[in-house]
Amino acid sequence: MFINSIAHYIPEQILTNEHFSKILGLTEEEIFKKSGIKQRRVTGAGENTNTMSVKVAGLLQPKIPFDLQEVDLIVGATYSPHDTVATLAHQVQHLFKIENAQVVSVSTACSSYVNAMEIVEGYFAMGKASKALVVVSEHNTIYNDESNSYSGFLWGDGAAAMSVTKERITENDVEVVEIETRGYAHFAKAMHAVNLRPLEDRIQMKDGKDVFMNASKLMTSNTQGILERNGFNLKDLTYLIPHQANMRIINKVGEMLGLHNGSVVTNIEYLGNTGSASSAIALSQTWDKLQKDNLAVVTVFGGGYSSGCMLLKK
Amino acid sequence: MFINSIAHYIPEQILTNEHFSKILGLTEEEIFKKSGIKQRRVTGAGENTNTMSVKVAGLLQPKIPFDLQEVDLIVGATYSPHDTVATLAHQVQHLFKIENAQVVSVSTACSSYVNAMEIVEGYFAMGKASKALVVVSEHNTIYNDESNSYSGFLWGDGAAAMSVTKERITENDVEVVEIETRGYAHFAKAMHAVNLRPLEDRIQMKDGKDVFMNASKLMTSNTQGILERNGFNLKDLTYLIPHQANMRIINKVGEMLGLHNGSVVTNIEYLGNTGSASSAIALSQTWDKLQKDNLAVVTVFGGGYSSGCMLLKK
Numbered sequence: 336m337f338i339n340s341i342a343h344y345i346p347e348q349i350l351t352n353e354h355f356s357k358i359l360g361l362t363e364e365e366i367f368k369k370s371g372i373k374q375r376r377v378t379g380a381g382e383n384t385n386t387m388s389v390k391v392a393g394l395l396q397p398k399i400p401f402d403l404q405e406v407d408l409i410v411g412a413t414y415s416p417h418d419t420v421a422t423l424a425h426q427v428q429h430l431f432k433i434e435n436a437q438v439v440s441v442s443t444a445c446s447s448y449v450n451a452m453e454i455v456e457g458y459f460a461m462g463k464a465s466k467a468l469v470v471v472s473e474h475n476t477i478y479n480d481e482s483n484s485y486s487g488f489l490w491g492d493g494a495a496a497m498s499v500t501k502e503r504i505t506e507n508d509v510e511v512v513e514i515e516t517r518g519y520a521h522f523a524k525a526m527h528a529v530n531l532r533p534l535e536d537r538i539q540m541k542d543g544k545d546v547f548m549n550a551s552k553l554m555t556s557n558t559q560g561i562l563e564r565n566g567f568n569l570k571d572l573t574y575l576i577p578h579q580a581n582m583r584i585i586n587k588v589g590e591m592l593g594l595h596n597g598s599v600v601t602n603i604e605y606l607g608n609t610g611s612a613s614s615a616i617a618l619s620q621t622w623d624k625l626q627k628d629n630l631a632v633v634t635v636f637g638g639g640y641s642s643g644c645m646l647l648k649k
Numbered sequence: 650m651f652i653n654s655i656a657h658y659i660p661e662q663i664l665t666n667e668h669f670s671k672i673l674g675l676t677e678e679e680i681f682k683k684s685g686i687k688q689r690r691v692t693g694a695g696e697n698t699n700t701m702s703v704k705v706a707g708l709l710q711p712k713i714p715f716d717l718q719e720v721d722l723i724v725g726a727t728y729s730p731h732d733t734v735a736t737l738a739h740q741v742q743h744l745f746k747i748e749n750a751q752v753v754s755v756s757t758a759c760s761s762y763v764n765a766m767e768i769v770e771g772y773f774a775m776g777k778a779s780k781a782l783v784v785v786s787e788h789n790t791i792y793n794d795e796s797n798s799y800s801g802f803l804w805g806d807g808a809a810a811m812s813v814t815k816e817r818i819t820e821n822d823v824e825v826v827e828i829e830t831r832g833y834a835h836f837a838k839a840m841h842a843v844n845l846r847p848l849e850d851r852i853q854m855k856d857g858k859d860v861f862m863n864a865s866k867l868m869t870s871n872t873q874g875i876l877e878r879n880g881f882n883l884k885d886l887t888y889l890i891p892h893q894a895n896m897r898i899i900n901k902v903g904e905m906l907g908l909h910n911g912s913v914v915t916n917i918e919y920l921g922n923t924g925s926a927s928s929a930i931a932l933s934q935t936w937d938k939l940q941k942d943n944l945a946v947v948t949v950f951g952g953g954y955s956s957g958c959m960l961l962k963k
Contacts, residue, residue: 415733416756418844419728419729419730419756419758420728420759420844420845420951421839421953422758424757425955429834429835433835439764439768440755440758441753442730443753443754444733444739460774461771477848516751517750517752518723520743521746521747525735526735526739526740530732530734532731533733534792638734639739641752
């Protein structure tokens with residue numbers, strides 16, 4: 336399958352480390368050292384996962400090499416929902432009047448974007464769809480407790496959307512060579528390391544250390560695995576597009592893979608942890624740099640202990 | 650694909666119309682007349698979508714014709730989540746130590762159960778899984794405002810789980826002949842008829858009339874369509890298993906299809922509206938009655954304006 340077009344949306348409002356320094360009694364430098372984050376984007380009044388999804392679909396629309404109304408599958412992804420019944424995928428169908436589509440919303444923790452892509456792959460394999468729209472949107476800050484000194488400063492908001500087709504449509508399409516996802520919730524601390532309980536303590540990263548250890552290991556081995564299974568090695572990799580949960584995880588993965596800095600794509604410095612949207616936004620930000628035959632790997636691991644890996648070839 | 654085993658779980662605590670009559674200033678008879686509901690089941694202390702999922706998976710385990718640990722795909726479904734990061738699907742993976750599984754959680758409004766089944770079909774089509782566990786769990790009452798006289802009395806809690814395999818495993822397996830899902834969010838009132846906004850007004854059925862009209866029409870035509878496409882007609886149908894949102898919708902569908910009462914499966918009288926779990930629970934309740942060559946259709950339409958239809962053959 337092929338990604339034909341991609342767009343991202345990040346809200347205007349900036350929240351700096353100075354803001355959290357005042358609330359949390361940490362210096363700006365300490366926050367940066369813990370996370371690699373200097374600032375994050377936060378939704379304005381009335382914005383939520385549904386409105387951001389509509390906004391990013393609108394940014395995508397002129398780039399799609401077919402009419403948006405031809406889409407026959409909409410897959411939405413978020414773990415920070417505005418509405419779990421009138422979901423972001425339904426909102427996009429509604430406002431763009433996409434009349435003949437299967438519509439699915441996924442909420443599979445930090446890997447939701449890669450899970451969404453694999454669900455598209457499944458619909459293509461069944462022959463039930465051929466032109467999909469994938470929309471990922473995270474509104475972490477509305478579920479965040481800013482006074483939490485352990486994780487309150489991590490979160491940011493943002494969205495990404497892309498058109499995905501079964502067959503190649505233009506020569507600029509990027510091929511999705513392989514998608515692999517896996518649950519690691521059998522690991523001891525999986526159920527308590529990261530949580531988002533809408534009616535209880537909302538979003539909480541309670542055991543960053545365990546996430547760091549497992550994410551570093553699995554995002555690394557999954558990247559190696561997906562390259563090897565497809566006859567490539569790390570020297571062939573142009574861009575690594577990792578989940579943006581913490582810069583220390585990203586640096587560790589880059590180091591373990593022996594990648595030079597320029598090939599590891601990051602946005603966490605200025606967007607914060609945008610959850611399952613983070614790697615999709617990073618892919619969108621890398622899109623125009625991709626040259627013919629370039630390889631990129633999207634590798635994610637996070638809360639729920641949910642992982643995903645995707646090999647892309649321009 | 651085939652359903653090999655199925656189980657359901659409903660909490661012990663009963664909430665009668667008397668309870669709502671006192672709160673809402675409606676008579677018990679008025680509540681029954683509006684909804685067809687006499688009582689509903691409500692979770693006890695500490696219960697939620699994750700705990701109900703574990704409970705129902707435990708009830709299912711002895712019925713599965715293979716080891717639960719052989720499951721290679723877990724698909725969870727809910728629109729009333731306890732935790733959107735450590736999801737119900739991850740909770741099941743965790744407690745049953747299912748080590749080699751892809752794990753997905755879906756949150757696609759009232760059709761989530763049928764969407765989950767179609768996602769399984771996709772993984773089977775890709776050759777990425779062959780033994781799946783589908784778990785649906787709804788905790789409507791925690792998101793409900795009991796003082797809402799329009800919809801506060803509708804909701805109940807419950808869960809269902811089933812094992813689904815690519816190939817037939819026993820002669821008691823029920824074949825999933827076809828699954829069809831579709832989004833109807835392009836309809837005018839789709840985004841405001843039913844909502845569940847965790848951080849705003851929670852679960853709200855604001856336009857039951859529009860839901861009634863569209864649900865009656867689409868659950869009827871989808872049932873006719875799926876039978877016809879597979880060379881059957883209504884006379885061949887043994888059981889219709891509709892989404893249990895309101896008895897008036899169910900009666901209307903039964904009437905439009907010309908079905909006699911015994912063939913339309915209901916549980917809303919004593920469970921209330923258990924959301925996307927309702928038809929899965931009803932299927933579980935019908936399971937032992939299914940005879941060789943019996944046909945059943947699961948047909949759902951609800952919030953988000955999301956529909957799904959599934960033809961089953963014993």
